[in-house]
Every structure is written in C-alpha cells, then in structure tokens.
Amino acid sequence: AQKVTQAQTEISVVEKEDVTLDCVYETRDTTYYLFWYKQPPSGELVFLIRRNSFDEQNEISGRYSWNFQKSTSSFNFTITASQVVDSAVYFCALGPNAGKSTFGDGTTLTVKP
C-alpha cells in the first residue's frame, strides 16, 4: 500500500514570507510519480508539478521551487515571497501508477496581507 503524509494541516504566513509545505511518501514501487496540486478557494484542482522517481533534479519555477529527496522520501514545495493569491489547499499525490493514486490530506495555506 502507498501513503502520502502532509503533516502540516494549516499554515498561516504574512505576505512576502517564504513558506515550505512538507510531503513524505511511502511506496514499494521502484518507479513512481509524485505530483503537487493546488485547490484555491474557488474549489478547482490545478496541477503544479510532477516528478519521476528516477529524476531527483530539483526545480524552480518563478516563486515556486520543489525539493525531491529520495533518501528521505520527501517531496517538499516552497513558495518564495508568498502572496495573498497563494492562499489555497495544497495536495501532494503519489501516482497514478498502474491506476492507483494516493493523495495526502492537504495543507491549507493562508497568506495574510
């Protein structure tokens, strides 16, 4: 069975602060795929990034960056200089792999002006 843990249920920051969302995963697969999705207050789910298990290169995209560490089974997401529009629920997900997909419980980020 696979599992995704987002230990931070809620995070509150003030605008322009940096914030890191943690994600720890468990899987027995040797090849797997990790994703981050954003769910703003309007409710839709928006894809942010994906990583393959064989690609540990970290990525920066504008104010967003991701740190994938296979040794610690973590796939953390950092927002630099947060903005009010970043307020949302963020989900880390494992898979789908052979159809099965597992999401974490989500981290609610509130960015205050």
Next chain:
Amino acid sequence: EAQVTQNPRYLITVTGKKLTVTCSQNMNHEYMSWYRQDPGLGLRQIYYSMNVEVTDKGDVPEGYKVSRKEKRNFPLILESPSPNQTSLYFCASSLSATGANQPQHFGDGTRLSIL
C-alpha cells in the same frame, strides 16, 4: 477547450434514491478516475479506468458503481445513496492508460448532499 465536465454540480437528494453523476472528457484521455473529498481526508480514490470496459476499485469503492462504455464518459452511480456518501466528488482524466507520469485534469466537482 480541453476539459473534464461533471454534472450535476450540486445535488441534494434522499437516502435510497438512485443517482448518477456524469463525467465526460474531450481530450481523448485513456485514464479516468473518481475521487471523493471530505474535510481533513484529502482526495480518496473511488474507482478508476485505464481503458474502455476496464475499471478497477480504488481505496473507497463501497456503495459506488462505474462504467466505461465509451472513452470519453465515466459515470459514477450510487445505487442506494446513504448519508455517509455526502461529499464533494471529482472526476479526473489523464493521457496515459495507467495515469503514470501524466498530471490528472480534474472536473469542477459535484457536491452531493444525501439526507
């Protein structure tokens, strides 16, 4: 416009009255899946389909049925809904048959309330 369309968006109904939530995608995706979202529990997979006529159970399939007669459609059927199925439901699709390495595209969600 590439999209996943769910209907209805909102439904209030009563225990035991059969209902169907439709899901259609126009991206020619192989993979489709249903999830339910409950407060504090993230998204939990109900059923998925890797191809026409191929469906399989996710983590929480009890009380639900699905079918995949056509590539674009993946309806979710509640034969005898119960209050514990009150939830926000999302349909998703993905390009590859297994869903591997491809992001899922989600519908806007269907909020079901079963009294």
